[in-house]
Amino acid sequence: MKRQVSVMEKYKTYNRCKSTTLFCEAFFLIYYFMKKLLCLFTLVNLLIFSCSVLFASSVDEELQKIQKAYENIKDIRGNFIQKSFIKDLKRIDTYKGQFFIKIPKKLKWEYKGEKPQEVFINDNEILMYQKKERQAFRSKFDWNTYGQAPIALLSGFGKIQEEFLISQKNGNLLLKPKNPMGRILSVEIVSSENEFPITSFIIRDSLSNKIEIILKDIRINTDLGEKLFDPSLPKDIKIYEHNPGD
Numbered sequence: 001m002k003r004q005v006s007v008m009e010k011y012k013t014y015n016r017c018k019s020t021t022l023f024c025e026a027f028f029l030i031y032y033f034m035k036k037l038l039c040l041f042t043l044v045n046l047l048i049f050s051c052s053v054l055f056a057s058s059v060d061e062e063l064q065k066i067q068k069a070y071e072n073i074k075d076i077r078g079n080f081i082q083k084s085f086i087k088d089l090k091r092i093d094t095y096k097g098q099f100f101i102k103i104p105k106k107l108k109w110e111y112k113g114e115k116p117q118e119v120f121i122n123d124n125e126i127l128m129y130q131k132k133e134r135q136a137f138r139s140k141f142d143w144n145t146y147g148q149a150p151i152a153l154l155s156g157f158g159k160i161q162e163e164f165l166i167s168q169k170n171g172n173l174l175l176k177p178k179n180p181m182g183r184i185l186s187v188e189i190v191s192s193e194n195e196f197p198i199t200s201f202i203i204r205d206s207l208s209n210k211i212e213i214i215l216k217d218i219r220i221n222t223d224l225g226e227k228l229f230d231p232s233l234p235k236d237i238k239i240y241e242h243n244p245g246d
Contacts, residue, residue, distance in 0.1 A: 059166060062173050062191055069197040070158030076101040076196065078218035080109070080151060085210040101155050106229040109151055120231045121152055127231050136233060139242040150203050150211050153187060157198065183207060196220055 082095040099109035107121040116131045126141040141152075156163060164175035164187070173189040183205040192199040196218040203211040233239075 059168055059173065062189075063160060063166065065191065066160065066173075066189075066197045067158055069195070070103075072221075073158070073196075074103055074221050075224040076103075076154065076218065076220050077222055077224065078196075079216045081214040081216070082111075082150070083212045083214075085212075087208045099151055099154075100224055100228055102224050102226075102229060103155060103158070105155060106226075107152055107155060108229050118231070120229060122229055129231060129233060129237075134234070134237045136231075136237055136239045137242055138239055151213055153201065153203070154198070157189070194218070 077098070077100045079098050080096070082097075084093045084095070086093065095111050096113060097109055097111045099107070101107050105121065105123050107119070109119050111117040111119075114132075118129045118131070120127045120129075121141050124141050125138065127136055127138045129136040160166065160173075160175060163179070164177055167174045167176075169188055173191070175187040175189065177184060184203055185206055186204050188202040188204075189198055190200045190202075191197055196215070198215060200212060200214040203213075
């Protein structure tokens with residue numbers, strides 16, 4: 001009888017030891033995996049923080065490069081290619097021409113080709129002269145007019161932080177207007193390492209249209225004369241006034 005009790009006691013003791021061992025093993029495994037998860041979580045946070053720092057640094061560097069360049073720019077001239085992606089018509093229209101800008105708010109650009117057109121901006125007035133149709137349209141120029149005169153954005157990129165919310169897309173600066181600019185939703189800038197810091201820019205609007213403007217042969221500070229920005233129109237053309245606020 002005593003021997004049977006002894007065997008039972010040993011059996012119970014064995015089970016208790018085995019249970020304790022299994023518990024310890026389970027606890028160790030849980031501790032091990034928790035430690036690994038904590039390390040992984042810390043690593044992920046460090047990577048996110050590092051990416052955020054690099055992103056902020058990259059955006060800041062691009063901004064500083066553009067704004068520093070604009071501090072010394074008095075005028076800009078060059079050629080352009082404009083590609084207009086029109087969603088409703090499901091087509092792409094391509095235009096070529098040349099432009100002249102006198103900082104802060106005098107611009108002239110000429111569209112060449114089958115439908116030649118000249119566009120002038122003098123301070124708060126815009127005039128569009130369609131040579132083939134022998135007609136011109138004149139109106140006030142303000143933030144809401146930029147959609148009609150996309151290349152005019154080049155004159156204002158020296159004040160990006162004042163006028164736009166800034167982020168990054170595909171390694172480029174993505175600007176979203178702080179105040180309404182007609183139908184413009186965003187402007188994506190492709191920067192350059194050349195003397196003029198912008199290679200091209202893409203404008204997207206609320207109708208899902210897109211305008212890409214590629215800049216070529218840029219020259220700065222060539223002392224553009226004031227007369228260049230005064231329209232010289234034939235006397236017999238019709239000028240249409242458009243001032244919706246009046």
